[in-house]
Amino acid sequence: MSEKFSVGQLLAGLPPPAADEHFECLHAAGGARIERIVSHGQSSPPGFWYAQDGDEGVAVVAGEASLEFADGRSLTMRAGDWVVLPAGSRHRVARTASPTVWLAVHLPRAEDDARPPRPQLPGGLQSPS
């Protein structure tokens, strides 16, 4: 029997513009997940902040996008740009070109992680302590 290799092309088979971003899991193992995200102009709702449980690494493969962070900083990303969003860090997508292709890696939360419990987040902007 042959071993199974999954292959693909990040810029092929892009879904057409739709109301929501398109998420496709490329692989998951050991609590980690690799996904392709395709955006067509979507942005996070005003005042909404993502804050994922584990660290997340994101690279823009094509297109352009702007992220905003709860401390007031912003980041414009183009092809080849990457960012690591620490677990619990508050961020939102302010703008995306159509299409924007992302490669996202969701890392497992480290078992020996000494971070304090993450407080519940209100919907609005909140400065990190």
Added chain:
Amino acid sequence: MSEKFSVGQLLAGLPPPAADEHFECLHAAGGARIERIVSHGQSSPPGFWYAQDGDEGVAVVAGEASLEFADGRSLTMRAGDWVVLPAGSRHRVARTASPTVWLAVHLPRAEDDARPPRPQLPGGLQSPS
């Protein structure tokens, strides 16, 4: 205090050609690791096979490379192409353009992974069982 976001550009700051490929860890957490690899024409030694302990996802960001697998298949990868190499699968890099930039994600070995123990690999070609 601000939350810390690591940022970078995969195609910037490429190391010059050298004898060895250049590995840069972009982030590691929870047993997973994201790294940028820059190749300048390197290839695996003849008869040498990689077989990593956990699943590995690899995408070519720029350049071109050819992989070979122990079952005789080969794969030419260009920008945007990705492959998932299952834990223990035997593969080698047959060829890389100069430069070739890779984004590699090493995933943790799943705790509930039921794969049998991986046999020690001889240096030469070996067909998968």
